[in-house]
Amino acid sequence: MHYLMGVRIDESVLPYPDDELEATFARVGAVNDEMKAAGVWVFGGGLTPSDSATVVRRESGATTVTDGPFAETKEQLGGFYVIEVDDLDQALHWAEKCAEACRVPIEVRPFEGIA
Template sequence: MQYMLLIHVDESAFAKMTPEMQGVMSEPYMAYNAALAKAGAMVAGERLQPSHVSTTVKIRGGKTEVLDGPFATTKEQLGGFYLIEAPDLDAALSWAARCPAATHGVVEVRPIWTTR
């Protein structure tokens, strides 16, 4: 079964880091990526650009509204994702707990809706 691991982090903390600090923070993610790949669990994963460059689209009263930036104002923003294969929710939760983001943000685990 496939699960989406949605990584929510405080973008402002990362933006305040020096390039050296950002590099050190990237190392655990590279190791996590390698572990997922070695286990055959990695389907896809990407880091997202900051939320201030996002665009939000909604339709209200039949009219399309396009807003610069995220719709919700929260401390944590969606910073990236992993799409993984796991035999069950417990295994997906185990992978989420190993994700470096779990130590400084939140990892939301959601099963992919299947039509099969």
């Protein structure tokens, strides 16, 4: 089963201090390598800040395009992983490792299906 693990960040406190940034990249790289070695890694990546987002809405036959994030909230999606594991318990195991490495919350959600 495929799971999305969303890296939740508070953009008001980023970026990490320089000394912490290098250590964070090292921890995240180690967890990424561990997931690849375990065969659960599908793909993942970091995202640019939410103010770089473009939102497309289609309502009543009209399309609107606006700048910025869809939701005004303190927490934003800063990156993500897609993993393939047998069940939620295994996904939560990897989410715990990612949360420790990134030092931010990780939201875990199963895919309904893969096209």
